[in-house]
Amino acid sequence: MQNLPNSSPASIATSSMATAPVEDSSLQLALSALHAAEERKGADITLLRTTAVSLLADYFVIITGFSRVQVRAIAYSISDAVEEELQRLPKHMEGQGDANWVLLDYGDVIVHVMMPQEREFYDLEAFWGHAEKVDYAELLTN
Secondary structure, eight states: OOOOOTTTHHHHHHSOOOOOOOOOOHHHHHHHHHHHHHHHOOOEEEEEOOOTTTOOOOOEEEESSSSSHHHHHHHHHHHHHHHHHHOOOOEEOOTTOOOSSSEEEEEEEEEEEEEEHHHHHOOHHHHHTEEEEEEHHHHHHH
């Protein structure tokens, strides 16, 4: 995702873009989480649209952190950013203690922040292989 000056993901998602405005509140939340993760140097960020393959959520955001401290920092940064930008708190947050895999469940968006070993072992991208992988960088550059 490219950094755009003076623009939060939520404001970009709701603004008029050259093609079509993004009016999906779930996508706005996912983009806000992505941006917060990037600010904390989250790596290998993946956005999956799961509406066609699951009733659990509309989007999954999967992020790698390289230490337990970084995993926690990414998770708390996401929680803070989403609350500030969209006035939403996670319905459930799990895994902060061990910080190998922190899950933030917003209902329509589930965010997974994982250490590399857990990400490789559980391979959520393969498990949800029928979900659409969203090129979020394109959403923010249109």
